Amino acid sequence: MRETIHIYHTNDLHSHFEHWPRIREFLKSRKKWHHSEGEPVYVFDIGDHVDRSHPLTEATLGKGNVALLNEVGFDAVTIGNNEGITLDYHELDHLYDDAAFPVIVGNLLDRSSQLPQWVKKHHTFQTQSGMRIGVLGLTAFFKPFYEALGWHITSPMEELGGLIEEIASDVDMIVLLSHLGIRDDELIAERWPEIDVILGAHTHHVLHQGKEIQGTMLGAAGKYGHYVGHMMIEIDGERKQITSKKAQLYGHQELPCVEEEKGEACSWVKEGEGLLNEEVAKLTAPVSTDWFQPSSLPQLLSDALQEWCEADCAFLNSGLLLEGLKEGSVTKQDLHRILPHPINPCVIHIKGSELKEIIRQTWNEDWPHLQVKGLGFRGTVMGSFVYSKISWEGHDFLIDSKPLKQEKVYKLALPDMFTFGHFFPDIKRLEKKYFMPEFLRDVLQWKLKQ
Numbered sequence: 001m002r003e004t005i006h007i008y009h010t011n012d013l014h015s016h017f018e019h020w021p022r023i024r025e026f027l028k029s030r031k032k033w034h035h036s037e038g039e040p041v042y043v044f045d046i047g048d049h050v051d052r053s054h055p056l057t058e059a060t061l062g063k064g065n066v067a068l069l070n071e072v073g074f075d076a077v078t079i080g081n082n083e084g085i086t087l088d089y090h091e092l093d094h095l096y097d098d099a100a101f102p103v104i105v106g107n108l109l110d111r112s113s114q115l116p117q118w119v120k121k122h123h124t125f126q127t128q129s130g131m132r133i134g135v136l137g138l139t140a141f142f143k144p145f146y147e148a149l150g151w152h153i154t155s156p157m158e159e160l161g162g163l164i165e166e167i168a169s170d171v172d173m174i175v176l177l178s179h180l181g182i183r184d185d186e187l188i189a190e191r192w193p194e195i196d197v198i199l200g201a202h203t204h205h206v207l208h209q210g211k212e213i214q215g216t217m218l219g220a221a222g223k224y225g226h227y228v229g230h231m232m233i234e235i236d237g238e239r240k241q242i243t244s245k246k247a248q249l250y251g252h253q254e255l256p257c258v259e260e261e262k263g264e265a266c267s268w269v270k271e272g273e274g275l276l277n278e279e280v281a282k283l284t285a286p287v288s289t290d291w292f293q294p295s296s297l298p299q300l301l302s303d304a305l306q307e308w309c310e311a312d313c314a315f316l317n318s319g320l321l322l323e324g325l326k327e328g329s330v331t332k333q334d335l336h337r338i339l340p341h342p343i344n345p346c347v348i349h350i351k352g353s354e355l356k357e358i359i360r361q362t363w364n365e366d367w368p369h370l371q372v373k374g375l376g377f378r379g380t381v382m383g384s385f386v387y388s389k390i391s392w393e394g395h396d397f398l399i400d401s402k403p404l405k406q407e408k409v410y411k412l413a414l415p416d417m418f419t420f421g422h423f424f425p426d427i428k429r430l431e432k433k434y435f436m437p438e439f440l441r442d443v444l445q446w447k448l449k450q
Contacts (some may be wrong), residue, residue, distance in 0.1 A: 049079025055272025210247025319383025
């Protein structure tokens with residue numbers, strides 16, 4: 001008996017719901033079609049479906065995303081870093097309360113170093129022919145962030161061998177849901193040929209026909225719902241052996257149109273905005289934002305960051321603020337609109353001599369107009385830098401109006417995006433503290449309430 005197992009997969013949607021009506025209807029119709037043909041079919045999400053830059057995700061703390069996954073009939077998911085480290089401990093612990101599918105993560109433990117009640121280390125599906133499919137899940141090893149929130153994240157590479165051993169004798173085929181990135185997926189395929197299929201995510205890579213490495217088929221569907229992935233695994237049912245594997249992607253523009261799809265996507269935005277329409281402060285005058293000239297709101301946010309973190313000084317880029325604020329009522333929706341980033345405050349401990357060099361780097365004339373992608377940034381351009389308790393007179397630098405001391409260790413507050421080494425490589429190695437789960441908009445809200 002021969003059969004074809006169909007696996008559809010999505011990844012890194014990041015709450016870009018503009019294509020979701022098409023994706024939903026396509027997946028539902030495909031599941032119905034394969035079932036009517038007597039073919040086994042499974043639908044998996046590989047993480048970062050949640051992104052708090054979308055009003056509905058922000059307002060429901062990701063539960064709106066889970067409802068959308070339920071509606072399609074997803075069979076299993078793993079988590080990405082956006083589910084894992086942009087919600088506080090309690091919020092993540094209850095994100096999947098209403099999920100109609102297993103959440104598979106093999107390298108996450110709760111604050112008691114136990115498996116969270118909502119997590120499975122692996123899950124087994126069985127086809128009509130008796131083919132047993134073992135599904136594993138792993139998420140990116142963002143240790144400092146998980147620890148700051150109270151979770152224990154373990155090395156995916158150290159866990160994987162043991163996870164394979166746990167299920168190998170009980171299954172005929174192994175599928176890995178990997179929110180680790182293309183490089184790790186390639187290393188895993190080379191090291192663990194026991195894995196038959198790796199469905200990838202995190203690095204937003206696109207594999208149009210998949211990529212086969214030593215018999216393991218890799219698949220990945222980019223980001224933002226631009227693609228839906230489809231794996232076709234042909235099986236010799238009698239011998240319980242795989243005879244061939246094929247992979248393809250469907251571009252969102254290829255999917256059948258859905259009536260009122262734009263209106264439906266807009267309705268999710270409006271629903272979220274309505275839920276966030278809660279006043280948090282009142283302004284007696286407007287506060288403006290300009291990405292390239294001195295303006296009041298970026299300075300206010302920088303000052304708030306320095307005060308909130310109890311740091312000696314602070315800086316940030318004005319491009320973080322997408323708009324200013326009008327006089328009158330300020331709501332949670334206003335703050336979310338102007339600061340949609342899942343960016344946390346951070347304090348680094350830095351010698352005066354090194355701090356001086358970092359400040360000089362912020363003077364790079366090309367940076368204000370630089371378009372920034374990733375790193376949690378949800379804006380357009382970097383914008384000019386704004387400083388708190390930092391000034392200079394010629395070649396002399398001042399911290400809180402006092403001459404900077406070369407050997408003194410200062411506490412510098414800044415957005416966490418600058419600690420990853422992309423803009424300031426020297427910062428990556430320094431001692432640092434991430435403030436979580438608060439985002440920059442929470443810090444601004446705290447300041448405005450004052």
